[in-house]
Amino acid sequence: MGKIIAIANQKGGVGKTTTCVNLAASLSAMKRRVLVVDCDPQGNATMACGINKFQLNDSQTVNAMLLDDKSDINDYIIAETSGGFHLIPSNDTLTIAEVKLLDFLAREFRLKNQLDKVRDDYDFIFIDCPPSLNILTVNAMCAADRVLVPLQCEYFALEGLTQLLGTIRQLHDAVNPSLEIEGILRTMYDNRNRLSTDVSNQLQSVFGDVVYRTIIPRNVRLAEAPSFGQPAMYFDKTSIGSKAYLSLAGEIIEKEKQLKAED
Numbered sequence: 561m562g563k564i565i566a567i568a569n570q571k572g573g574v575g576k577t578t579t580c581v582n583l584a585a586s587l588s589a590m591k592r593r594v595l596v597v598d599c600d601p602q603g604n605a606t607m608a609c610g611i612n613k614f615q616l617n618d619s620q621t622v623n624a625m626l627l628d629d630k631s632d633i634n635d636y637i638i639a640e641t642s643g644g645f646h647l648i649p650s651n652d653t654l655t656i657a658e659v660k661l662l663d664f665l666a667r668e669f670r671l672k673n674q675l676d677k678v679r680d681d682y683d684f685i686f687i688d689c690p691p692s693l694n695i696l697t698v699n700a701m702c703a704a705d706r707v708l709v710p711l712q713c714e715y716f717a718l719e720g721l722t723q724l725l726g727t728i729r730q731l732h733d734a735v736n737p738s739l740e741i742e743g744i745l746r747t748m749y750d751n752r753n754r755l756s757t758d759v760s761n762q763l764q765s766v767f768g769d770v771v772y773r774t775i776i777p778r779n780v781r782l783a784e785a786p787s788f789g790q791p792a793m794y795f796d797k798t799s800i801g802s803k804a805y806l807s808l809a810g811e812i813i814e815k816e817k818q819l820k821a822e823d
């Protein structure tokens with residue numbers, strides 16, 4: 561049964577989408593079956609794997625999937641992306657779901673009900689969340705087994721993290737008892753910056769093993785790749801950014817193996 565991982569941080573621009581697309585591409589290259597669900601009306605994950613969000617009609621996006629009671633998730637999955645993984649795309653129509661979902665009973669479970677139908681078809685399902693703790697993020701966290709938190713090592717990061725962990729705990733207690741933190745990922749890291757090092761050390765002393773060993777450096781190739789509709793490993797496989805995401809994928813696979821061995 562595939563593992564469902566929500567990539568979330570209510571802070572904007574911390575590397576959620578970059579992590580989602582590059583980690584998914586790295587795991588796909590390692591022969592894992594991966595589905596990405598773009599749960600952000602910005603549609604950045606959709607564009608970053610070569611699918612033009614402006615050319616999608618309304619019935620093709622995650623918005624329609626969430627709102628239509630008769631929808632079948634298989635009709636929304638795009639099997640051909642530049643990252644080698646499958647995708648359920650998004651565009652700005654998803655802002656409609658943010659409002660309309662509020663009229664539904666059991667609105668938190670709309671995504672879960674769909675993903676449960678296909679989780680056996682994948683090893684990993686990643687959900688790229690928007691930069692807020694809205695109903696879309698709540699849907700993602702109700703569907704997920706784990707939350708991966710990308711974090712930029714800067715002054716206010718830890719404050720935001722406390723709020724996010726509080727929300728995860730509330731959802732764990734109220735609606736999804738299996739929800740846990742998958743890991744905290746240091747992104748856009750610049751080791752010449754003293755503050756980054758301080759925050760990183762603090763993070764490790766508070767959260768220990770929950771912090772991934774892999775650190776994602778600030779790397780311009782990671783920022784350039786989306787405008788070419790490609791994950792960094794296909795845009796420039798020698799870049800330190802794409803190598804860092806391959807290393808993260810290795811770390812996640814290793815963790816999975818350890819967990820299975822303990823079972």
Ligand SMILES: Nc1ncnc2c1ncn2[C@@H]1O[C@H](COP(=O)(O)OP(=O)(O)OP(=O)(O)O)[C@@H](O)[C@H]1O
Pocket residue numbers: 571572573574575576577578579600602604689690691747748749776777778779780782783784786801
């Ligand atoms: N390691 C990195 N090095 C350099 N640039 C990066 C790195 N990671 C992300 N970026 C760039 O920083 C910007 C924000 O990254 P990204 O879109 O992944 O963040 P996000 O958390 O998904 O943002 P949002 O909250 O708006 O969804 C993008 O322009 C991206 O290309």
Ligand SMILES: [Mg+2]
Pocket residue numbers: 576577578600604688689690
């Ligand atoms: Mg994003």
